[in-house]
Amino acid sequence: MTDLILTLFRANNLTLTWGDRLVAPLGLTSARWQVLGTIVAADRPQPVAWLARDLGANRQNVQRIVNDLHKEGLVTFEPNPHHRRAQLIVLTRKGQQTFDAAIRLYDPKVSAFAEGLAIEDIETAHRVLMTLRKKLEGDNIAEGQT
Template sequence: MRKTKRTPAGTLLSEMILDLFRLNNRLLSAADRLVAELGLTSARWQILGTIATARQPQPVAWLARDVGAHRQNVQRIVNELAEEGIVAFEPNPHHRRAALVVLTDKGLRAFEDAMRLQVPWVNNLADGLQVEDLDATQKVITEVLRKLEGDGE
């Protein structure tokens, strides 16, 4: 069996990916704690944010694409949110069976409350970090994501 060797960039990126996995898990746990008092989880908050920031109402499949999640998982969360009156379904003029998901007033309040909690939290996390470093990191993450999305993943 022939051994393959990572390039220096491949080695650094591999190490960064492992750190990103750990960071993702920590972020999800921290976000769960941050919004628990609002009756939200990080997953619910992510869906609310995707709905709130979309240019127009979208069906579940599009929401799933935007968050990089499986449609079935997003559908389950959206259904739970609908049962609680946080989101509602509207007819989709382009597809009879794929209803559009919209925030209700209750959902908008929940999202805004979550964002009010997020501001001091994220500012605290950013304390001591350099804007230039954050910008460079964001560019690397965006480029890797673009490449992965180009592969159909």
């Protein structure tokens, strides 16, 4: 398990560096791209705290990124009918266009990464990582309660 975790750390660092290079021409970083993707994936506008939860990230870090995206016109804030102070984050047209451009850069690269890998192996790796993620989330919840 230790070898898996150490490999996961290294792969994560390499993936973030790769993502930064990939989307740099669009004025994005991997972190900004992840936040945009989380907004796109949500079924409705969400406050920063929910985006952070979906990312498994620190709320303050996501707030900083959202503020940067807002300054660049990629997201906007809308009133939240359920919470006066927790505004909803909404992608602007420019934000959607930027995200779509990032995906156009990403798709051929990820397809090349998948070459030579059996779909069953990709699915197995995904299941293992999802199981590890759920255990870590459960451990973090338990740690926060003690």
